[in-house]
Amino acid sequence: MVQNPRLRNALTLYTTADDIQCHRARLVLAAKGVSYERVLVDHARPPQDLLDLNPYGSTPTLIDRDLTLFDTAVVCEYIDERYPHPPLMPIDPQSRARLRVAAVRIEKDWLPEVDKIRAGGRPADAARKRLREQLLSTVPLFKASRFFLNPEMSLADCLVAPVIWRLPWLGVDLGREGKSIVDYGERLFHSQGFARSMTDEEKAMRPVHEQA
Template sequence: MIDKGLLASSPVRARNGLTLYSALDDVVCHRVRLVLAAKGVPYDLVPVDPQAPPEDLIDLNPYQSVPTLVERDLVLYAALVVTEFLDERYPHPALMPMDPISRARVRLATLRIEHEWVPQVQAIQMGNKSQADAGRKRLSELLTASVPLFKASKFFLNSEMSLADCAIAPIIWRLEALNIPLPKDGKAIEDYGNRIFRNPGFARSLTEAERKLRVLPE
């Protein structure tokens, strides 16, 4: 559960054992918050403006980046590292398949989302008009190419929710706000998103800024 009282206070170390330094509207930070919500792990949230990181984050993380997770003397950064740590540290429910081939597929899918999808979102949100237009075009192409994957399983590449879903669901949540229409045969993407968005854990993962991006399905 997010300690919302911290949203208006100075950064402090976690009373619950975990502190997450996170931007309040960011697909990569949302990915980590979604893992924490899926696990039901309490943590303290320290809101960060990436353009003006707080002094303690500068001391903790040489890259001054978010998300950054702190557990006592352990400091982790980079979403891939943080999410895999959380899945191993809090093993129930598991967000990685048991067999090595399926795990490798989830890792590869997550890596492709990180390297291909996320930069398009960032270009739309932070780039100039030309960059934003190019980002929308490319993200639309990626969605269209991925329709068969959304149709193939209940979740992305799996019958159960995985770390790949935690990476892609924050992007699907933002499509309307990014002005990205679904492909003509994109009902599978809409249905996929609604399955995740109806989960109470997803609502817990949202900051107030992210709640305003669209309406949660009933």
């Protein structure tokens, strides 16, 4: 793969401004307290230097010296292993596998509904209803542990939290039934790491008083 000379000695993340998967990667970096160069790109028109590095032009794309990584799960697991403190995955294989499967379910079940809502039009209303139902079906999981399926923050939370943050912006109201999910989100949203992970576009998805 072609390497951009200006990035050979820098940890760099190519990211779009308001994509959940990109937010996921930025939240992992923020949780680790890692300094990096953030390059905001237009997903519809990826710059040539990104295409030189990643033939798909997809985001997030992570550059660590001569290493280029894409696919969000690959990027996030690499960051967790490259910067081991604090660890964002449990030690035992079963717990790790359970969190990985949960992330796959979210990618296949929740994120397509988010995309339909963002696309607008008639399908958006049905997508809002389906997303709300899917989220409410997970309420027992949010009640069972301080974090998602784990007593400590994990890579799964770095995917779940950006979804929860966007719910008001997407027009999805969980109501009283979803209080445990809302409370979970508030615990994460008020952390310094979550604030560092956001772009200006993402901060604007909620009123300022909700971010205080």
